[in-house]
Amino acid sequence: YxxxxxxxxxxxxxxxxxxxxxxxxxxxxxxxxxxxxxxxxxxxxxxxxxxxxxxxxxxxxxxxxxxxxxxxxxxxxxxxxxxxxxxxxxxxxxxxxxxxxxxxxxxxxxxxxxxxxxxxxxxxxxxxNDFTGQEPPENGRVKKIHDSKTSSVHMCFGGLGCRRDSEDKYPISLFTNLFGGSMSSRLVQKIIFNIFNSFICNFGYVKKSIYSGN
Missing domain, CATH: 3.30.830.10 (Metalloenzyme, LuxS/M16 peptidase-like)
Known part of the structure; x- marks a missing residue:
């Protein structure tokens, strides 16, 4: 480049x-x-x-x-x-x-x-092109906890999203923005980081997740 x-x-x-x-x-x-x-x-x-x-x-x-x-x-x-x-x-x-x-x-x-x-x-x-892709696994309910030497707490929960070629990707993208993901205005940033500490929503093709930390 x-x-x-x-x-x-x-x-x-x-x-x-x-x-x-x-x-x-x-x-x-x-x-x-x-x-x-x-x-x-x-x-x-x-x-x-x-x-x-x-x-x-x-x-x-x-x-x-x-x-x-x-x-x-x-x-x-x-x-x-x-x-x-x-x-x-x-x-x-x-x-x-x-x-x-x-x-x-x-x-x-x-x-x-x-x-x-x-x-x-x-x-x-x-x-x-020998790439054939691989379907994401159905792992069911999974809980993973990692302890570290910090006073803050970070949480993330979610699951599998939709396929990239799925028609669901359009409403998912809309829902992400309505729910607060992909927002970077000063007002939203102030609400997120000053009031709620940290709150991020992300709904993508492979996964859907909501993250919070303080």
């Missing part, structure tokens, strides 16, 4: 395709990035309002990939090898498996010309 002045289209296109065709993936850079992610994991663990959602997904979607934290864990990071990153890159990033989009003061023909000029270095491999 690049955000640039329109006069730099040529150089930025060349740079992006150089990254796609000649990535370095230096071992020391991978080690550094792992340390950064570990610090991000610690930040989430130190923030109950963030960490509670990890516990929620783990309880409601246990056995499903979505139950896993998006940042991973210390163990999962340690097990990621440079060879695995390279294999994934070679498998997924080919001419048949990428989408190029642009917005702003740009002419379509100019973009096509720049792409044709730089895309020759990419492998022309066929993209295979």
């Amino acid at each position: 690049a955000d640039f002045i329109d006069t730099h289209l040529d150089s930025c296109t060349e740079l992006l395709f150089d990254i796609l065709t000649n990535p370095s993936f230096l071992t020391e850079h991978i080690k550094t990035e792992k340390k950064v992610i570990i610090e991000e994991i610690k930040m989430v663990e130190d923030n109950p309002s963030d960490n509670i959602m990890n516990y929620f997904y783990e309880a409601v979607l246990d056995g499903h990939p979505l139950s896993l934290p998006i940042l991973g864990t210390n163990n999962s990071l340690k097990n990621i090898k440079k060879s695995a990153i390279l294999d994934y890159f070679k498998e997924k990033f080919g001419i048949g498996g990428i989408v190029i989009s642009a917005a702003g003061n740009i002419k379509h023909k100019d973009l096509i010309d720049k792409i044709k000029k730089n895309i020759s270095g990419m492998k022309n491999r066929k993209f295979i």
Whole structure:
């Protein structure tokens, strides 16, 4: 991804395709990035309002990939090898498996010309979409309690939502806003944080949840 002045289209296109065709993936850079992610994991663990959602997904979607934290864990990071990153890159990033989009003061023909000029270095491999999806589990009633050294209390309760292609997603989205979710006005923020401490409602495709903390 690049955000640039329109006069730099040529150089930025060349740079992006150089990254796609000649990535370095230096071992020391991978080690550094792992340390950064570990610090991000610690930040989430130190923030109950963030960490509670990890516990929620783990309880409601246990056995499903979505139950896993998006940042991973210390163990999962340690097990990621440079060879695995390279294999994934070679498998997924080919001419048949990428989408190029642009917005702003740009002419379509100019973009096509720049792409044709730089895309020759990419492998022309066929993209295979092997993602089949996985139905969320029916885990029934689940209760998960985590004790931590803090004076605050954070609660979250909810369950499975609807499928992304379900017609129910429209009334669910409307209900979320009516119930107080996705609201960021000063008035609502004052009511939420000054009066009720914290109250967040979220009804999505995979899950529906209501969160409260103080």
